[in-house]
Amino acid sequence: MLGRIKGRLGLFFARWQQHFPLIKFFSYVPVHYKRLTAFEPDIIYAHDLSALPVSAMAAKKTGARLVFDSHELEVHRNPPLGALQKAQVKWLEKKYLRKCDVVTTVCTSAENVLRHEYKLKNTALIYNAPGLKGGKSHPRWERHKGASFRGDAGLERDDFALVYVGLIARNRGIEFILRTIERLPEKIKLVTVGPGLPVMKSRLRAYADRLGLGERFIMLEPVNPPDVYKYIRGADAAIIPVMPATLSYEIALPNKFFEAAFAGLPIISADLVEMKKLIEEYDLGVYYDALDEEDCSAKILYAYKNRFSIKPSKENIQAFRQRFSWESQEALILSILNQQLAMKDQENE
Incomplete structure (x- = not known):
């Protein structure tokens, strides 16, 4: 009986999160905020919109630099969002993207959209390409x-x-x-x-x-x-x-x-x-x-x-x-992170 109730509650919350994505995005805050702030990071590198609110809050608390990797245009993703979902995601991006020190994305067109819609200035391209040296095999x-x-x-x-x-x-x-x-x-x-x-x-x-x-x-x-x-x-x-x-x-x-x-x-x-x-x-x-x-x-x-x-x-x-190889993209990422570290050091002087 208890298992059946848990299952129904899980389905209920899953459906609510589908229509109200803000619930999902902010559900990460109580789980990860304490861990992030306790770590006292110099840089927080957030991936995907679900990680952005808690990362922004932790960056504000700790003084960390915030880098965000926008893998895709969340407002315009597939399958298409409904009007209510789209409004929530738009609000979330507008609120938090401007708090980022750097926003990276995967192509020039996506970069142009983000810069235009959210008045971003510090953006960079990291292409989603494989490495030439292979990788570890699970x-x-x-x-x-x-x-x-x-x-x-x-x-x-x-x-x-x-x-x-x-x-x-x-x-x-x-x-x-x-x-x-x-x-x-x-x-x-x-x-x-x-x-x-x-x-x-x-x-x-x-x-x-x-x-x-x-x-x-x-x-x-x-x-x-x-x-x-x-x-x-x-x-x-x-x-x-x-x-x-x-x-x-x-x-x-x-x-x-x-x-x-x-x-x-x-x-x-x-x-x-x-x-x-x-x-x-x-x-x-x-x-x-x-x-x-x-x-x-x-x-x-x-x-x-x-x-x-x-x-x-x-x-x-x-x-x-x-x-375009990942080795080239990796060098770009390291350059961005080193630049952010240097800027943080200047702020602390």
Whole structure:
């Protein structure tokens, strides 16, 4: 009986937090405020909006410098927020973003939005790119050691594999791509690599079967994040079908884009502003009208017929890696933190 009551209370509060995100954001305060202030930090580096209120309060109490990493535009995230939710998030960002000494974000367009909407001046870019030196592997990823993308997918030598990397969820464009390859040669197959709720995967499988795609749609389990770009090298092209469902998606520059480029794969992307810009700058592939299935189909067919000539040059991939690798981003973060430490020291003199 007690377990059932707890379960119902948990569901009740979960539903309230869904409609009143301020409850969730401020629920972190009693848990973490004492720990943060007791630590007496010189800098607090907060990630995501849920960590910002308590971090701002602790920074004010301790005199710490406050750096905030805005991973995405919270007001414009997917799935779209309702009017009441959006008003709360907007109020929260307006109240606390201006208290930050530095706000970092993931692309130029997002930086421009934040600077315009909240009159921010001290902002910086930290791109969401993988490292070139790999990373530690959790035991959960051990089964993937030595794994082969084409072997795991059961592909034949002459199959043309489009790889989609990332979460299998709404507004990710997977159904869109399934409809586009339905009309294309049977050797063109879509392979996903990433997590997803079983119910979502089942829906996609059923949808693909209704389209008659059968073995042309393959879903693989996620691999160790630092190894993704090495694993997907066995594909023939990367497909990034982000749907412009919200402003956050319209200006998206996701890690799957960097993983595809680091893998040296030609990229077939929706013509969203940030990805389009880098595809043109580094000649990384082609892009299509994000809402036009026929245009997308034509670009996939072009990549299929020109699979060798469409590959990005080694020189361009090397230049792209040097600019965007996590090692380069890490150096930028350290520079920001050292600058903030120096400013704190000046304040204490």
